[in-house]
Amino acid sequence: MSLRVLVLGGSGFIGSYLVEALVDLGAQVRVLSRHAGIHTPPLPGVNYHFADFTDLASVSESLFDVDIVFHLISSTVPATANLNPVADINGNLLPTVKLLQMMCDMGVPRLIFLSSGGTVYGNVKSVPISETQGRNPLSSYGIVKAAIEDYILMFSSQHGLKSLVLRVSNPYGPRQNRIGIQGVIPTFFKQIMSGEEIRIWGDGSSIRDYLYISDLIAVILRFASTDVSGVFNVGSGQGTSLSEVLSTIENVTGTAANVKFLPSRGFDVDKVVLDITKLRETLHWSPIVSLREGCCRYWDHAKSI
Amino acid sequence: MSLRVLVLGGSGFIGSYLVEALVDLGAQVRVLSRHAGIHTPPLPGVNYHFADFTDLASVSESLFDVDIVFHLISSTVPATANLNPVADINGNLLPTVKLLQMMCDMGVPRLIFLSSGGTVYGNVKSVPISETQGRNPLSSYGIVKAAIEDYILMFSSQHGLKSLVLRVSNPYGPRQNRIGIQGVIPTFFKQIMSGEEIRIWGDGSSIRDYLYISDLIAVILRFASTDVSGVFNVGSGQGTSLSEVLSTIENVTGTAANVKFLPSRGFDVDKVVLDITKLRETLHWSPIVSLREGCCRYWDHAKSI
Numbered sequence: 001m002s003l004r005v006l007v008l009g010g011s012g013f014i015g016s017y018l019v020e021a022l023v024d025l026g027a028q029v030r031v032l033s034r035h036a037g038i039h040t041p042p043l044p045g046v047n048y049h050f051a052d053f054t055d056l057a058s059v060s061e062s063l064f065d066v067d068i069v070f071h072l073i074s075s076t077v078p079a080t081a082n083l084n085p086v087a088d089i090n091g092n093l094l095p096t097v098k099l100l101q102m103m104c105d106m107g108v109p110r111l112i113f114l115s116s117g118g119t120v121y122g123n124v125k126s127v128p129i130s131e132t133q134g135r136n137p138l139s140s141y142g143i144v145k146a147a148i149e150d151y152i153l154m155f156s157s158q159h160g161l162k163s164l165v166l167r168v169s170n171p172y173g174p175r176q177n178r179i180g181i182q183g184v185i186p187t188f189f190k191q192i193m194s195g196e197e198i199r200i201w202g203d204g205s206s207i208r209d210y211l212y213i214s215d216l217i218a219v220i221l222r223f224a225s226t227d228v229s230g231v232f233n234v235g236s237g238q239g240t241s242l243s244e245v246l247s248t249i250e251n252v253t254g255t256a257a258n259v260k261f262l263p264s265r266g267f268d269v270d271k272v273v274l275d276i277t278k279l280r281e282t283l284h285w286s287p288i289v290s291l292r293e294g295c296c297r298y299w300d301h302a303k304s305i
Numbered sequence: 306m307s308l309r310v311l312v313l314g315g316s317g318f319i320g321s322y323l324v325e326a327l328v329d330l331g332a333q334v335r336v337l338s339r340h341a342g343i344h345t346p347p348l349p350g351v352n353y354h355f356a357d358f359t360d361l362a363s364v365s366e367s368l369f370d371v372d373i374v375f376h377l378i379s380s381t382v383p384a385t386a387n388l389n390p391v392a393d394i395n396g397n398l399l400p401t402v403k404l405l406q407m408m409c410d411m412g413v414p415r416l417i418f419l420s421s422g423g424t425v426y427g428n429v430k431s432v433p434i435s436e437t438q439g440r441n442p443l444s445s446y447g448i449v450k451a452a453i454e455d456y457i458l459m460f461s462s463q464h465g466l467k468s469l470v471l472r473v474s475n476p477y478g479p480r481q482n483r484i485g486i487q488g489v490i491p492t493f494f495k496q497i498m499s500g501e502e503i504r505i506w507g508d509g510s511s512i513r514d515y516l517y518i519s520d521l522i523a524v525i526l527r528f529a530s531t532d533v534s535g536v537f538n539v540g541s542g543q544g545t546s547l548s549e550v551l552s553t554i555e556n557v558t559g560t561a562a563n564v565k566f567l568p569s570r571g572f573d574v575d576k577v578v579l580d581i582t583k584l585r586e587t588l589h590w591s592p593i594v595s596l597r598e599g600c601c602r603y604w605d606h607a608k609s610i
Contacts, residue, residue, distance in 0.1 A: 086399060134438065134440060138458075138459060143455040146452070147448055150451070
């Protein structure tokens with residue numbers, strides 16, 4: 001791969017894996033992120049720009065001579081975005097619209113955006129959810145992601161930008177944020193390991209579609225090697241309840257959890273399982289790592305640090 | 306009606322009729338608008354605040370002691386919003402989110418928002434379009450309206466705001482903007498009257514759902530007198546092609562049009578006809594004024610000024 005790529009958010013959980021994989025494939029990789037990775041040291045050969053996504057001059061500079069932009073930046077997470085929707089719009093939606101304008105002005109041809117399969121749909125009548133399902137996001141996080149999707153498709157249709165929107169379910173794996181605001185699997189592992197009380201909003205029946213990080217990276221790289229455009233769900237296609245996740249982790253760690261159930265939060269969606277038929281058929285690909293296998297890998301990693 | 310109401314955008318086309326009707330019903334009416342109406346002189350008894358929607362202090366002041374807010378402000382129109390999506394977000398989405406926060410903080414209980422039935426859905430497979438149809442807006446105007454709808458529903462669900470989202474089709478009538486950027490009917494009338502060339506983007510087969518202004522005002526007032534909440538299509542439920550609109554106007558005015566067809570614009574939706582079953586059943590109401598009757602009324606008014 002002799003591509004020149006820019007990874008927006010390349011020091012984050014998903015970004016750090018993507019950058020490693022792109023470097024391995026021989027791509028010329030540039031990263032724009034707020035700060036150096038907390039997960040991994042800066043990689044040799046990668047061109048890092050440490051700046052905020054709202055810093056237009058830095059974004060513009062980082063776009064110079066790039067073939068593909070991978071947009072993985074989110075300055076908020078579902079649990080915090082609702083507290084300040086204005087900051088969510090200012091920090092994510094507006095800079096993305098400006099990015100799209102700059103890409104068109106500078107002739108950067110292609111964008112791959114990681115949207116949120118877990119929040120853009122909202123509560124649906126039945127699962128699995130296909131890409132044609134209407135989007136009724138319940139949280140600022142999901143509202144902003146949906147608006148970004150729309151602007152990407154608008155710029156593609158009006159200015160010829162080649163774009164791909166990947167509605168990613170709940171990715172998990174080593175290096176994921178463990179401070180407890182995003183990623184239930186790392187949070188449960190951390191709490192079980194420390195003997196802390198595990199607080200679950202709702203009764204544990206809430207269903208999500210968990211995707212191991214290596215499967216997600218494989219999908220992104222496959223898409224990058226094609227010229228496919230459009231909107232795709234990216235998940236395991238399997239639904240797992242919070243209680244099942246917890247019992248898998250108890251089983252993998254051999255430790256019983258100390259659980260406390262709390263009242264459900266209004267912005268949580270009950271059930272998300274993505275229909276990945278379009279993904280399977282387009283890439284001739286299926287997820288490889290089961291939830292149990294992913295939890296075993298996570299546990300092996302967690303024990304080693 | 307002893308209600309204390311605030312009409313945001315009360316000097317515009319729809320706003321000026323709504324304010325008159327509310328005054329007639331005995332409501333205490335406050336208006337926030339950028340400037341005095343170009344359509345009507347300020348009405349006695351109405352409390353006018355002339356300020357921009359982005360002026361938070363003025364918006365906050367105008368919310369004091371209000372029972373219902375009618376939100377009719379749009380600082381853009383479909384044809385201009387795409388030229389500057391950042392201004393669209395800054396001028397419409399952000400101030401609306403701040404409005405929602407202020408309403409919740411100040412205990413203003415109810416909001417009626419006029420959304421856009423003509424742009425939030427995007428291109429659909431079949432018409433008429435029901436409220437449950439997914440929204441895939443193609444223009445910045447529609448994207449921002451859809452995001453505003455989502456934030457209104459989020460604030461309603463999380464903070465108890467009572468809200469109503471009215472997805473209005475193409476309203477028309479006297480006083481409508483005739484500078485040619487919004488409102489095809491006034492534009493056609495003006496061009497026919499002046500003998501100007503009428504330019505139509507596309508082949509004239511583009512279908513819209515035209516609603517006469519008095520029918521729209523009747524719907525808004527009926528909703529205001531109930532405590533109904535949720536999302537409603539508000540249209541005639543009838544589709545009319547541009548060519549049919551033009552021949553109706555030729556017929557009403559007795560004048561042949563000088564038409565030039567231009568290439569279609571990318572952000573125009575082919576066909577919009579709203580399914581108004583939910584509106585009919587909830588309000589026990591049906592549109593009264595046919596397109597021909599509305600055009601006759603428009604023509605009578607246009608001849609008199």
